[in-house]
């Protein structure tokens with residue numbers, strides 16, 4: 126298996142780095158009470174603020190993200206990349222399932238939260254997408270091994286404890302077709318304590334190192 130690391134930042138979630146793990150129940154609560162904000166934590170996506178403009182921004186961000194994924198794969202890995210069968214793992218409200226479905230023959234979206242999946246179904250209908258299948262994680266084993274040309278996940282693994290995430294990743298790799306491509310986002314960080322300790326030490330050693338002040342304010 127060949128791995129290509131891509132530093133990815135589309136400016137969507139600058140406020141979020143490695144966040145604390147959320148439980149499956151937490152996600153169902155987000156799915157039920159504030160699904161769009163559960164996906165992108167900008168106050169414009171809270172139910173109380175949600176309007177046509179906010180929804181437009183929400184779905185446009187998904188379109189842009191998917192366009193970027195295709196572009197990166199075509200530039201860095203395979204210029205004729207044209208996946209027929211796509212899996213979006215942790216699909217939430219279908220923000221990315223919809224643009225994938227516009228490009229591929231079929232898309233499967235998997236999520237842990239039944240309410241998120243319900244919202245994703247609603248959104249697929251809203252955009253007249255009928256080639257998307259939305260599945261609960263419990264039904265993932267019903268998918269045929271080696272049957273996806275592209276397996277994608279964004280803003281998901283950072284919320285899953287490592288051991289569980291590793292097992293899920295193994296399953297996803299098993300679903301990838303020969304020659305298929307995985308575009309999976311994992312966030313990582315320098316432990317903040319170590320960074321801050323290092324910066325503090327530098328600062329103490331050299332009062333003439335103004336840059337270190339800014340570094341000390343940096344968040345991981």
Ligand SMILES: C[S@@+](CC[C@H](N)C(=O)[O-])C[C@H]1O[C@@H](n2cnc3c(N)ncnc32)[C@H](O)[C@@H]1O
Pocket residue numbers: 152153163164165214215216217218219220221235236237238241262278279280281284285
């Ligand atoms: C921040 S949202 C991102 C949704 C979507 N990927 C997007 O970018 O629009 C994270 C999603 O991952 C789902 N999720 C969390 N843990 C999961 C798990 N173990 N398996 C599948 N989905 C999970 C949540 O229910 C939620 O819908």
